[in-house]
Amino acid sequence: MDLGLTEEQEMLKTSARDFLQKECPKQLVRQLDESDTGYSPELWQKMAELGWIGLVFPEKYGGSGGSFLDLIVLLEEMGHNILPGPFFSTVILGGLTIMAAGDEEQKKEFLPKIAGGKMLLTLALTEPSASYDASSVKTQAVGTDGYIINGTKLFIPDANIADHILCVARTKKEKKPEDGTTIFLVDAKSPGVKCTLLKTLARDKQCEVIFDNVSVPQKNILGKLDQGWPIVKQVLQKATVAKCAEMVGGAQAALEMAVQYAKDRVQFNRPIGSFQAIQHYCANMVTDVDGARFITYKAAWKVSEELPADMDIAIAKAWTSEACGRVTLLAHQIFGAIGFTMDHDIHLYYRRAKAGEIMFGDGDFQRAIVAQELGL
Amino acid sequence: MDFRFNEKEEAFRREVESFIKTELPANWTEKNIYWPGGYGTLSEFEEVNTQIEQFRRKLAEKGWLTISWSKEYGGAGRTNIEQAIFHERMSYYRAPGGEVATLIGGPTIMLFGSDEMKKEWLPRIARGEARFWLAYSEPNSGSDLASIQTRAVEDGDDLIINGQKIWGTAAHVSHYAWMIARTDPNVAPHRGITLLMVDNQSSGVTIRPLMNICGTHSFNEVFFDNVRVPKKNIVGEKNKGWYYVMVALDFERLVIPIGGFKRTFEEITEYARETKHNGQPLTQNPLIRNKLAAMAIEIEVAYMFFWQTAWMLDKGLIPNIEASVLKLFTTQLSQKLANTGMQVMGHYGPLERNSKWASLIGRVPAGYMDCISALVGAGTSEIQRNIIAMRGLGLPRP
Numbered sequence: 001m002d003l004g005l006t007e008e009q010e011m012l013k014t015s016a017r018d019f020l021q022k023e024c025p026k027q028l029v030r031q032l033d034e035s036d037t038g039y040s041p042e043l044w045q046k047m048a049e050l051g052w053i054g055l056v057f058p059e060k061y062g063g064s065g066g067s068f069l070d071l072i073v074l075l076e077e078m079g080h081n082i083l084p085g086p087f088f089s090t091v092i093l094g095g096l097t098i099m100a101a102g103d104e105e106q107k108k109e110f111l112p113k114i115a116g117g118k119m120l121l122t123l124a125l126t127e128p129s130a131s132y133d134a135s136s137v138k139t140q141a142v143g144t145d146g147y148i149i150n151g152t153k154l155f156i157p158d159a160n161i162a163d164h165i166l167c168v169a170r171t172k173k174e175k176k177p178e179d180g181t182t183i184f185l186v187d188a189k190s191p192g193v194k195c196t197l198l199k200t201l202a203r204d205k206q207c208e209v210i211f212d213n214v215s216v217p218q219k220n221i222l223g224k225l226d227q228g229w230p231i232v233k234q235v236l237q238k239a240t241v242a243k244c245a246e247m248v249g250g251a252q253a254a255l256e257m258a259v260q261y262a263k264d265r266v267q268f269n270r271p272i273g274s275f276q277a278i279q280h281y282c283a284n285m286v287t288d289v290d291g292a293r294f295i296t297y298k299a300a301w302k303v304s305e306e307l308p309a310d311m312d313i314a315i316a317k318a319w320t321s322e323a324c325g326r327v328t329l330l331a332h333q334i335f336g337a338i339g340f341t342m343d344h345d346i347h348l349y350y351r352r353a354k355a356g357e358i359m360f361g362d363g364d365f366q367r368a369i370v371a372q373e374l375g376l
Numbered sequence: 377m378d379f380r381f382n383e384k385e386e387a388f389r390r391e392v393e394s395f396i397k398t399e400l401p402a403n404w405t406e407k408n409i410y411w412p413g414g415y416g417t418l419s420e421f422e423e424v425n426t427q428i429e430q431f432r433r434k435l436a437e438k439g440w441l442t443i444s445w446s447k448e449y450g451g452a453g454r455t456n457i458e459q460a461i462f463h464e465r466m467s468y469y470r471a472p473g474g475e476v477a478t479l480i481g482g483p484t485i486m487l488f489g490s491d492e493m494k495k496e497w498l499p500r501i502a503r504g505e506a507r508f509w510l511a512y513s514e515p516n517s518g519s520d521l522a523s524i525q526t527r528a529v530e531d532g533d534d535l536i537i538n539g540q541k542i543w544g545t546a547a548h549v550s551h552y553a554w555m556i557a558r559t560d561p562n563v564a565p566h567r568g569i570t571l572l573m574v575d576n577q578s579s580g581v582t583i584r585p586l587m588n589i590c591g592t593h594s595f596n597e598v599f600f601d602n603v604r605v606p607k608k609n610i611v612g613e614k615n616k617g618w619y620y621v622m623v624a625l626d627f628e629r630l631v632i633p634i635g636g637f638k639r640t641f642e643e644i645t646e647y648a649r650e651t652k653h654n655g656q657p658l659t660q661n662p663l664i665r666n667k668l669a670a671m672a673i674e675i676e677v678a679y680m681f682f683w684q685t686a687w688m689l690d691k692g693l694i695p696n697i698e699a700s701v702l703k704l705f706t707t708q709l710s711q712k713l714a715n716t717g718m719q720v721m722g723h724y725g726p727l728e729r730n731s732k733w734a735s736l737i738g739r740v741p742a743g744y745m746d747c748i749s750a751l752v753g754a755g756t757s758e759i760q761r762n763i764i765a766m767r768g769l770g771l772p773r774p
Contacts, residue, residue, distance in 0.1 A: 279765030294680035
């Protein structure tokens with residue numbers, strides 16, 4: 001048993017923290033949160049130069065050949081610095097899907113551009129039913145040679161800036177909803193693609209994407225016709241763990257901020273951190289942060305090793321979602337009135353914890369999976 | 377990172393598992409109502425003491441009664457991960473194992489005792505022939521342990537002890553008190569405390585049972601009336617007992633009945649599977665499924681804290697936060713598991729052992745009472761949070 005990070009991972013963690021602190025101060029975070037694009041092209045280029053975007057892509061496609069666990073280490077730091085932008089949608093939802101399902105030509109075409117910071121992607125899966133199962137895919141793609149896509153996708157991250165949208169559509173009506181879905185690589189500039197930005201609590205750039213008779217050539221099918229669901233499922237699993245890592249980073253930052261404030265803030269002639277009520281809040285927070293981190297890394301390790309991980313992922317997401325919610329809420333309590341102001345940073349973490357909880361299924365959703373995996 | 381056991385660890389796990397399965401008395405799980413985390417339902421307090429004695433002797437033969445000790449002192453010289461593997465399997469099968477002498481006393485003597493003391497005591501402890509009870513708390517000294525009043529006054533080659541100890545778990549089935557007493561009342565409280573061993577058979581020792589709320593005789597109040605103890609029973613130096621006791625807390629870190637949570641959860645789940653309500657198994661009820669899943673998740677998180685603590689110890693890191701979190705988290709789990717069990721079982725939940733209609737041998741209602749002790753014993757949850765906040769996060773003293 002070895003529960004530590006490798007030397008390289010420790011270095012990645014440290015350098016990521018330093019870089020983001022310097023290059024993405026909270027002022028920039030706020031500016032991007034309130035912008036329509038939600039990202040800084042200059043910062044994006046710098047991240048590409050650091051090799052972050054292609055971290056897990058094979059070297060022959062312009063990547064660094066890193067492991068999924070390396071990516072998790074990086075995501076935790078991005079969560080710690082609440083980095084806005086399309087890293088999650090481009091790399092996790094887009095890049096990993098192409099890596100998993102793309103043919104040689106598609107990989108050659110897309111992955112180097114993504115790694116170089118020249119192309120943004122996202123995955124359009126969810127629809128107004130707001131659910132992650134195959135039966136919720138109602139968007140249709142019809143055709144034999146080329147395909148015409150019609151339907152509405154909702155809660156799609158960063159679709160407003162994506163160059164290509166990976167659209168999950170129904171290509172065949174089968175008894176099992178898992179059968180008959182296909183993933184299409186859709187150029188976001190195709191006629192009939194209409195994208196509307198949604199204003200959300202966490203200012204994560206979720207969109208409504210309407211596909212109105214969008215024409216897609218056959219060669220843009222990702223993976224096999226009618227057999228897209230296993231790929232979607234695999235990507236969802238990775239995305240779920242990746243989201244946990246981001247949340248753990250955010251919760252860690254909220255904890256650090258609250259502890260520092262508890263040491264500095266003086267009331268009744270002494271630091272409020274000397275009061276047991278505050279100390280015990282902090283102890284509860286560290287318990288939640290550490291527990292969430294350990295359980296997330298276990299799931300991430302399993303995914304990285306390609307071991308069966310359905311149960312571990314559901315456990316990690318159920319626990320992390322709720323633990324990080326508790327942590328950011330307690331942080332608010334410690335900051336008191338100042339934390340309720342827009343000028344203060346803690347609300348940025350509180351918002352993101354809620355967004356992360358909902359994304360890819362909350363505690364109740366994941367516990368239903370755990371129950372199933374327990375064979376109940 | 378690798379969450380798998382390596383070959384040596386895996387082989388050891390199998391060895392422990394097969395040993396327990398071979399040597400544990402038949403139908404052991406029906407013979408005790410032990411609840412993980414609790415102090416009131418240990419099998420020692422049941423009418424199975426001779427069987428426990430036999431099992432312990434076999435553990436001692438393998439050096440497993442003192443698994444963390446070096447071979448030189450009659451232990452097994454195992455790594456912390458291996459110790460954790462051992463405790464995990466033992467607690468899963470609810471097997472009786474170490475006690476105060478093997479877990480706390482022996483390791484402290486190894487660090488601070490004289491060579492003579494090591495020679496005299498360690499082999500006896502390793503053989504299971506000298507069992508200790510923890511004589512720390514007093515009626516007026518609980519969480520504020522350094523305020524103890526029991527006096528030890530020098531008289532030639534002896535000390536004379538006067539005072540009262542309380543919550544002496546298993547004092548009535550042990551041989552010696554592992555005691556802290558005040559030897560210097562004129563200095564700061566924690567600088568005048570001495571650690572020593574007192575024979576239960578000494579003249580002037582009176583052990584009186586205290587019935588706990590599970591209805592078992594687990595702990596005692598013990599009176600010391602002019603009890604004469606040879607000075608050679610002092611561990612380390614006089615007046616340094618407080619420091620030794622603080623260091624000794626480290627030795628208890630991995631003694632968490634982690635496997636017991638898993639086992640008990642499996643039994644409650646099995647009950648839900650087999651029990652029908654309105655013609656449907658309870659496991660079809662979404663609310664029950666949610667509750668059971670929540671327990672499975674918390675148990676898995678507890679396991680993570682457990683392995684992390686062991687791994688850190690092997691790396692030479694000090695698991696300050698982690699060890700207190702492990703205690704805090706698992707004892708809360710003890711309470712939640714008991715509550716979940718009661719909720720799943722409904723009207724059958726409160727039926728106690730030997731009741732005609734009792735399920736799971738009445739373990740759950742016993743646990744519902746015993747889990748109260750989990751969050752109080754060995755440092756309350758509040759004390760654990762203080763440690764995490766001040767020692768772990770560096771928050772200022774109150």
